[in-house]
Amino acid sequence: MHSRPVRAALASAHQGQPLPKTLSVLESTPQVRGMHTIIRNKDTRRDEFIFYSKRLMRLLIEHALSFLPLKPVTVETPQGTVYEGKRFHRQRITGVSILRAGETMEQALTAVCKDIRLGKILIQTNHDTGEPELHYLRLPKEIGEDYVILMDSTVSTGAAAMMAVRVLLDHDVQEDKIFLLSLLMAEMGVHSVAYAFPRVRIITTAVDKRVSEEFHIIPGIGEAQLPSVGGRAGRPNRRGGGGVPSIGLARRQPLRAEPGGEALARTGLPPTRAALPSISRAVTSRTHVFPGNFGDRYFGTDGPVPWCESDSMDC
Secondary structure, three states: OOHHHHHHHHHHHOOOOOOOOOEEEOOOOHHHHHHHHHHHOOOOOHHHHHHHHHHHHHHHHHHHHOOOOEEEEEEEOOOOOEEEEEEEOOOOEEEEEEEOHHHHHHHHHHHHOOOOEEEEEEEEEOOOOOOEEEEEEEOOOOOOOOEEEEEOOEEOOOHHHHHHHHHHHHOOOOHHHEEEEEOEEEHHHHHHHHHHOOOOEEEEOOEEOEEOOOOOEEOOOOOOOOOOOOOOOOOOOOOOOOOOOOHHHHHOOOOOOOOOOEEOOOOOOOOOHHHHHHHHHHHHHOOOOOOOOHHHHHHOOOOOOOOOOOOOOOO
16 A cells, blocks of 8 residues: 555655744643653553643633634623623634544533534545545534534544545635644644644644654554454554545545535445434444554543544534
């Protein structure tokens, strides 16, 4: 397969280059570094892993919201005096998670943003081509004018993140209104996303310099990856490390949802709500994961788990 040498070349292409200006890294305070120490430790108990991951996610979301445009506003206090403040004015925020690990960040987002709408994207690697493919898409209606917080727990090569950004652009979301959030990113992924989409804001709690030969982040946090849809038995699919993170992703044919907000691509399943149970079964029956990835550590699994559409989806 041609993807490995191409990705290896990309991994070394950015070495020594300064990080892009569109990247914002949460300040590494003693508290933040302490939480990273806990969730990066392979011996951390699952309850502690979840607790401190949620703390970091909440801090990350709050940090990301500081980049939203705020307008001056004057309000009257209960004491009858005037307070000069700020307000996010007349625009919606939508959260979109890259399944499966990106869903772990939804709770932190909904805890911070009242009545926020949520969408989901499932992207997997085609083993024959080495390219990421869109398998499931559900976005809220009229998302084009929204600020979109795109969530994934880790970003290694950036291939899945770039395809997700491309999907949002094809749904008329403005590039400078897309915020890519991740607990941990590799420098390779940061540079790839920034090169392909220079106006997307990239926000994370830490950036690691290296990736392994399997394109896992080093030292990492547990490689986040999604269940494989359509993968071959005995051949694990890799998400995040899979696919060729090339500028060509930005030039694919538009990937649009159906009018009802749903779409499936390259799975052979019809884009209807009736097909959703089949999606869950396909994901469950064809899942291959590496033990220790972020999703498994968070959800407490070491193998296939079913995925189903969120009941709280607002479309």
